Amino acid sequence: xxxxxxxxxxxxxxxxxxxxxxxxxxxxxxxxxxxxxxxxxxxxxxxxxxxxxxxxxxxxxxxxxxxxxxxxxxxxxxxxxxxxxxxxxxxxxxxxxxxxxxxxxxxxxxxxxxxxxxxxxxxxxxxxxxxxxxxxxxxxxxxxxxxxxxxxxxxxxxxxxxxxxxxxxxxxxxxxxxxxxxxxxxxxxxxxxxxxxxxxxxxxxxxxxxxxxxxxxxxxxxxxxxxxxxxxxxxxxxxxxxxxxxxxxxxxxxxxxxxxxxxxxxxxxxxxxxxxxxxxxxxxxxxxxxxxxxxxxxxxxxxxxxxxxxxxxxxxxxxxxxx
Numbered sequence: 325x326x327x328x329x330x331x332x333x334x335x336x337x338x339x340x341x342x343x344x345x346x347x348x349x350x351x352x353x354x355x356x357x358x359x360x361x362x363x364x365x366x367x368x369x370x371x372x373x374x375x376x377x378x379x380x381x382x383x384x385x386x387x388x389x390x391x392x393x394x395x396x397x398x399x400x401x402x403x404x405x406x407x408x409x410x411x412x413x414x415x416x417x418x419x420x421x422x423x424x425x426x427x428x429x430x431x432x433x434x435x436x437x438x439x440x441x442x443x444x445x446x447x448x449x450x451x452x453x454x455x456x457x458x459x460x461x462x463x464x465x466x467x468x469x470x471x472x473x474x475x476x477x478x479x480x481x482x483x484x485x486x487x488x489x490x491x492x493x494x495x496x497x498x499x500x501x502x503x504x505x506x507x508x509x510x511x512x513x514x515x516x517x518x519x520x521x522x523x524x525x526x527x528x529x530x531x532x533x534x535x536x537x538x539x540x541x542x543x544x545x546x547x548x549x550x551x552x553x554x555x556x557x558x559x560x561x562x563x564x565x566x567x568x569x570x571x572x573x574x575x576x577x578x579x580x581x582x583x584x585x586x587x588x589x590x591x592x593x594x595x596x597x598x599x600x601x602x603x604x605x606x607x608x609x610x611x612x613x614x615x616x617x618x619x620x621x622x623x624x625x626x627x628x629x630x631x632x633x634x635x636x637x638x639x640x641x642x643x644x645x646x647x
Contacts (some may be wrong), residue, residue: 327437330645332357333360340626347638397430399446438646455619462596479521491508535611537557550582
């Protein structure tokens, strides 16, 4: 039994997956790489689990992958399977059964296969409250924070801080009337919050003391390799509060050397979260301090390679090929 296959769990429109697969193919590994676009599961995939093995077969390529042959799994950017609308009256049941089968397959491989990242670790590591608590415990400075749906507690928090920002607790966008809207970090005035403070009762929010910054830092951790990039967000008006306010290609980027204590904090954070890969966002304050903002265990990084020429992809491929 040879464990030499790489399974990439993603979707059809993910450029990170495209880029990595193209490099793997260029290195002669096209027979070892299997791409699973999860939205196509119903129409393109046959999944079988038995006492002896699990097999995922793809109709379009006439290829399969067996659980015992998988060297590593990259859980990159999956989407929900599209359910056949001709059986709409049973669609809820079909969706539940489909997800149970797929997730069962995933977790059944966790015993002997390297995942980037393990799903139990990934799900926990995405939660912002948990991130902040762990960051504080391993030694990071974090902005003073409150997550609440209690108007009185929020009012007390506002009275202590001159400048407060808010962002999403989960995905950084939402749909309103079918249209997608980004939810960026933004400074929110005490007056605006005070006028609408009772509405927090119906939807918990996260609020932080706003830290004036010199620049943002994106840290990419791949296995034991830590690479930090300074992003000079303060050079553009629209990216002062949130680096995503302008295209990343319009901002100056540089490789940045983090001090030893911050590297130690990152290593401790990754160990506690049991992550192989992550993207951590820090800021370097105008007060000369480093602050932890958040952690995205499935974060974007390709633009950093394109902006700086530093080959994160080579490091990532080496990690995929390492048992």
